Amino acid sequence: MTEPRSGLHRLLLAGEFVVTAELETTDSADPASVTVPAEGLRGKVDAVNCTDNSSAHTHIAPMATAHLLLDSGVEPVMQFACRDRNRLALQADLLGAAALGVRNVLLMTGDDVSTGDHPEAKPIYDIDSIHLLRIARIMRDEGRYLSGRPLTQAPSFLVGAVENPFAPPLEFRPMRLGKKVEAGAEFIQTQICFNLEKMRLFMARCGDLGLLDHVWLLAGVFVPRSGRAARYLRDQVPGIDVPDAVIDRMDAGSPEAQRRAGIDIALEVLDAVRQIPGVSGVHLMAIRNEDAILTVVEEAGLLPRPSGVRQPVA
């Protein structure tokens, strides 16, 4: 019997349909900018993602966000992008995060600096996400750095990765997921899902490859606030497939009607992905629409959360 490494891990092992959400990142030095929204999510979702300079824009360090979340009694999923740090810095932060009590990490390549607020910056990309996944497992399972030098105490965390089933080359995406699982990914959060047909094909192919017995997959669900927000996703965020039908529905009516349409679309996607074999949960995302995440969790009948009472993990 596998010992749970985190609260999220315990729920996944128990076969619960898990709910994670992305915390709106902050540009404030005031800790309340993290702890106040965290209070809102506590008990409503099982774990909360702290993004790492999301969309290649500078924000507060995820290490600090994760620490503030832990202080607020919320379990973090700490994100690590390969864009800003080389293998020394990434390993240092993995170890540091574990020392602070972070028990879920999510390892990714990261959006390129050219799409962010410092396009003139030097992108790092010393290693890629698959290298980082294996490095996290080397640290955890071998008790060593990549170099082979031993750690005094190995970290213990659940290792996660991302995948985008909606971007080309579509036929290769399930194989790429297989590479991530081979490298050490234990759970996956997908890119935002609107195109259910692509999602079903991806999951079916992952099933054919025998991957779904080895990894928990959380489908990414976005709650758009307005037609403008949906267009922004389609036109400004690389790799997201927003069908015209979604844009059309979001464009209709008053701001309040648009907000409601966004919640309805998210609920429909959530219900649909829940029916797909191999989907173990959902990861909810929004941009300046965090209250809507709570509405979706409630209206989807996902409350109360089994993680509502937080149990410490050794």
Next chain:
Amino acid sequence: MGRARLDRRPPQTAPTPGGFRGALLLVERATKETLWDCRMCGQCILHSTGLSCPMRCPKSLRNGPCGGVLQDGSCEVVPEMRCVWVEAWEGSRRLPLWRHHMEHVERPTDWRLQETSSWENLLTRRDHHVPDGWVRAKRRA
């Protein structure tokens, strides 16, 4: 040929190879840059990536595409360019051999080998250097 001692100097600070080594570097650069827009990483995996050089990827990804590939298959960083990994996938399907190499987990890049000859590194096994932690994890996997 025996195992050559690893030259720890980055190529920028190491003496420019002369003689046979210099000629090899020149020939490799001339042919591979012309044919595949090769970036001389010194640890060539072209045959594993459908003859699409992964170092042309602006993120230097060696294990497949990022999640930012645009819906038409172009690169998120350089939209005028087709994603290197879309081309790698298509190229790998056309190859009679090595197609399954697309599923291999490639080891981290050794940046010391930039601008050196991958042919020389292959012969001297210089490109076989893998960090000890990686070797241990691979043994377990």
